[in-house]
Amino acid sequence: MKLRAIASEAGRNVRSGATRAVTWALIVLLIGLGTLLADTYQAVRIVQSAYAFNASGASVLTLQTDGTVDPGRCLALETVEGVESAMALRFTETTLRPMALPEGPLPIVEIAGDPVAFLDGSPDPVNVSGILLSTEVAEQLGMEGADALELESGERVAIRGTYPFADDGRDGRLASSALSVVPPAGHFDECWIRVWPYEYAAVDLLAFTADPAPEGASLPQAAQLNMTLGTAPEFQQEFSHRITRMAAALGPLAIALVGFAALWARRLELSTAMQLGVRKRELVLQMQLETLTWAAPVCWLLLAGGFVLLNHAVLSEDQPALFAGLASQVGAALICALSGAAAGVLCVRPTLQYRYLKAR
């Protein structure tokens, strides 16, 4: 059979409805939604809860001392794997009295390190020096986006950025402070590290950042900035043991069975075609084409659905990996549908119709 004749037969089968393309497409779409997309959705939810954990400050571990933190050693923790960033904090007696703030003065906290990066803040587009205010305080002062803070004394202090610091159960000392970046010299009160992927055991690292406490001073205290979500989240576990992951692995297998069933349902027709002189490999090729006409659009729909789902979920850094995971599953599903179809044709013998049609 000529290639063009094979393609033309496939086309006529699809157009006449002999392929039942719509039926098989709907079945595979349902399986794909129930397994592949359901798994992507579940993965997105787990990753989102991990993001929420991180955003709440729960991944920040702190060491509070009586002024014994060595800022060099604290900042050096950034080079340790799993520590995303570090900063040293010194709480001062100095305060700023803004003109507009009725609630009182803002204590200045000196920071060694990069507080904008650490707190996921937004830097002022111009100012490279000055103070940092929490977004909440900036809102109260009615000066979001302002580049300077006017003080009671009439002085103006440049604002170099703002940082989110929600009242969500976290240690609130930075909620209404003015952060001022200083060189990492002398001793600091606290060392903070952001640990990601989260691991509470990383608190052990903090112990090395403090010099021995002088006689009678209180011992360094390690803590987690926000305890409300617990200290032992199980994202990794939830992610790798999620039930839908197995479903996603079974999805392509189920789709292979559908590919097989679509052809096995036509075994009499296939067997007749063989008796009429169509070679098996020609039929395999023709049925691959017919299978593609319904399987490929479904795979495309699943990918598009996954793309929309992932974009909607705003998961900046994990998005490509999740999409790649879905894409490989969808690719596997397509290959499975085609393999199932090929197997369906190969299982049909030209003499099969004899069993079905010979009258006794």
Next chain:
Amino acid sequence: MRIELAAIGHQFADQWLFQGLSLTFEADRLYALVGPSGSGKSTLLSIIASMISPTEGSITFERVDEVFWVFQTANGVPARSAADHVALPLLAQGMDRTVADPIAHDILHRFGLGATADRPFKSLSGGEAQRLMLARAMARDPQCLLIDEPTAQLDRTSAASVTTTLINLRSSSRITIVATHDQSVIDACDSVIDLTPQT
């Protein structure tokens, strides 16, 4: 082109359907295989088609490579047109669609099916469907054609229309054997082989 059966016998359980049957089939002839229901007509066709081997005796084929069977039940693809059914064996021989389609239409005309060419198989009457099976077999052009009770499931008029088309199948390059108990079919054939058991 010949098929020779030498002292063929076939047995199911402990019942012999026929025994010591020696027959020669030759090209350009229409053979009617007659006998009451259960006399072994389909079984003999199965032996000629090499679907089963006879309990005893032997069968030899002389320049016959392909035995093609037309069943009692017409089997087609419900959604595909009559012309598509006839074109398929032509395409399978390597013809282009542009060559195969006119030939298919031509064959349909010869079988009185010209008007049904573009109708889907599912819309054909029983007689039309059975004639289409014969037209398709014609397009396949096998050296040996076995037709099992082509009119058994048809009413009188449809059966008559099938009978008249049978004559089209005779060819100098084909042995044609029709199992039937329809007298009009028998009348259309050149030789009659009777399987009625002699008791």
